[in-house]
Amino acid sequence: MEIKSYLKSKRQIVEKALQKYMLPASEPFKEHIEAMHYSLFAGGKRIRPILCLAAAASVNNDPEIESTLLPVACALECIHTYSLIHDDLPSMDNDDLRRGKATSHTLFGEAGALLAGDSLLTWAFDLLSQTGNTSLPPEKRVAIINVIARAAGPMGMVGGQTMDIANENREFPIEILQTIHRNKTGALITGSIQAGAIGAGASTNKIEKLVIYGNKIGLSFQIVDDLLNATATTQQLGKAAGSDTTRGKATYPAFFGIEETRRQALQAVEDAKSALTDFDYKADPLRALADYIYTRSN
């Protein structure tokens, strides 16, 4: 399993699909839609769409399954992008740099960025429900919409974000940090995998295993984010390095030190792969993605 070429090829497929399924920037709201495009096409890793497609492929080798799920994959990236735009706002993390580029509000103003985020979130649900963009039957669509809304909402990603903001510059136990990570980052990662699995017709048992896999790689992903924030340079990251410390955010390295944090990230990756024991070769991309999440450098 050559993960780099796998990621490259899947990224190209996702980029092309985003171009296809994204609203074109036309009047009367051209500038607004351009602001949506700016962040959506700012060079994301497309991890969530790829996880969605890889989860689908792990249970279903129908060659059509990927194209059937591309609108779902694109919707996930729209939601992830909206969350980054809102996180970067002055009233939130106040970041000027993201993926090596100026953040939305530095270019479009606070109101422009806020509304670009609102529209990306809403457009995600438009894509998930548009007539004719997929052969997914309505009952699967509704189930996927619910999994994604639940993962992205008050008991998932946004909930985690509120707790992250509320606990800046405060001492709190490791359990709070784990709740933040599980929701702010983990929920949409697991939701992406669940959405792909539902779309591909996975059994309840397989979905349960994939949820464990998702929770574990989500944890690993966020621990590695903490590590990179503490150890990499701004140039390597494409966003402000060391910002967690500056902002008084609790992180895994602050609790456990660098070495023990690395060990825990690796353990989470091993746990993720163990959850896939009953899966055959079709889950090899998921296994390789788990390793990649641990070894990535930005």
Next chain:
Amino acid sequence: MEIKSYLKSKRQIVEKALQKYMLPASEPFKEHIEAMHYSLFAGGKRIRPILCLAAAASVNNDPEIESTLLPVACALECIHTYSLIHDDLPSMDNDDLRRGKATSHTLFGEAGALLAGDSLLTWAFDLLSQTGNTSLPPEKRVAIINVIARAAGPMGMVGGQTMDIANENREFPIEILQTIHRNKTGALITGSIQAGAIGAGASTNKIEKLVIYGNKIGLSFQIVDDLLNATATTQQLGKAAGSDTTRGKATYPAFFGIEETRRQALQAVEDAKSALTDFDYKADPLRALADYIYTRSN
């Protein structure tokens, strides 16, 4: 048709449904969900949910149709509430008062209000897709989700809001003001009516007529908002009176004067009722709602 008692009884039904379908404020995100509740239960008129239910009843006299559509009605109110929270933010209209109460960001901070809005929008789509909260079949659910997402998104409500913000303190032609009104206010009003009609199994022809009705009452609604902003007191409105002038916002009265503006609002109401010519007594609430929108005082 006694519109006041009709509105009162429907409002009670909607309030009860909102209590039922809203996420309870429980840990670990209790404070966040309480911020969602604060704005959702701050005394809204519930016009959009009521229009959704009235549109459904205008084409279908099954006594079950109302309860079937209550989750949809509640989702519409969640979306409307999120839009008000974001509109009131300091980077947008910077309003301290809404419905006679402190706005979300004055109580929960900018980040808290922003995220409460994000969660209300996402929760709307959760409600629209939850298993078991309605007997609406999946194909109708997907169609309703798409109508609502389209109305609320970049080519609807949010698009209109971007144009409103972009044109503050600027001279522009009446066509721009009409585009702002049609999208910022009109799109979700028409979307609410369409959602109800689809849920009730209206024919394509009936849906087309209801869309015309919706567009016309949406226009009248916004023109009356402009009039009230110019002529009523802050106490009557429950929000800052005269703020359009202070902010350099174009309005119907600024273009046409008070009298001609009143005439146009009334004309829109008449056009709305004309669109319902082919509808029987079951559309009487819609007819009365059109009159109410013209005569309301806040």
